[in-house]
Amino acid sequence: MPELPEVETIRRGVEPYVIGRRIEAVVVRDARLRWPVPKTLPAYATGKQIHGVTRRGKYLIFDLGGDRLIVHLGMSGRLNVLEHDAAPRKHDHVDLRLSGGIVLRFHDPRRFGAVLPWPAGHADHVLLRGMGPEPFSDAFSGDYLYKRSRRRSAPVKTFIMDGRIVVGVGNIYASEALFRAGIRPGRAAGRVSRAAYAALAAAIRDVLSIAIEHGGTTLRDFAGARGEAGYFQQELMVYGRDGEPCRRCGTAIRRLVIGQRSSFYCPHCQP
């Protein structure tokens, strides 16, 4: 499933193929996504031009010139650019047929994703309301994390994965960033020092930007916008490495469940 680097990789991959093109038709084969694709979506989108593709957290936003289209990939979603129309395969739920013969195809086996209209005039979409700052924005800093975390008992890993605190940090990069910052994932967020949060904010930005440079992480469901793989997996320090030696000190990496999610850490490097 895509985290921020995967979504950003997809955004960068898709945008040049769709920008300036007109949506000629919308084909909904299965509307049963996280929220049902509205029956009004084809009429809403057809005839409009795609002016650009932006990202907020893990949401992709297609700018239709005032009106917008929100796409979320959930755990297993993909967005493929087809230069020629091709027969749909299993789980190819939604197509945007664009001018010039390009087809943008939403594929999502688990159907945790979403394709939703966001009409002009609705200033803040309900799904985007209350979201925390982007990790690369000025609003996101060690001091910010420190202030937001006071008197919180929840684990620091859960804290940084909370989209109301900061967007885009998913399960892989939460473990990776905590390793880089030398912080145990199960530590209470309110008991992490200001200095450690400074290191953590930097680590989050570093790990996300390096992952974007590598085109994301390849795991079982992720492929880039046109099907190519990402190369961050070989850079992973702890995620999925339970029992394997720490790349820094050789100690066996441990796995534990925090907030119902697998978490990985080095007991020596993350005291």
Next chain:
DNA sequence: CTTTACGCCTGACGGC
């Protein structure tokens, strides 16, 4: 307010 558990789904994998 914060914290925690639970669904929503399909598919891959390992053990028997």
Next chain:
DNA sequence: TGCCGTCAGGCGTAAA
């Protein structure tokens, strides 16, 4: 070969 349990990248919701 099949069956069954576990796990998977997200996140809104309800309950405590």
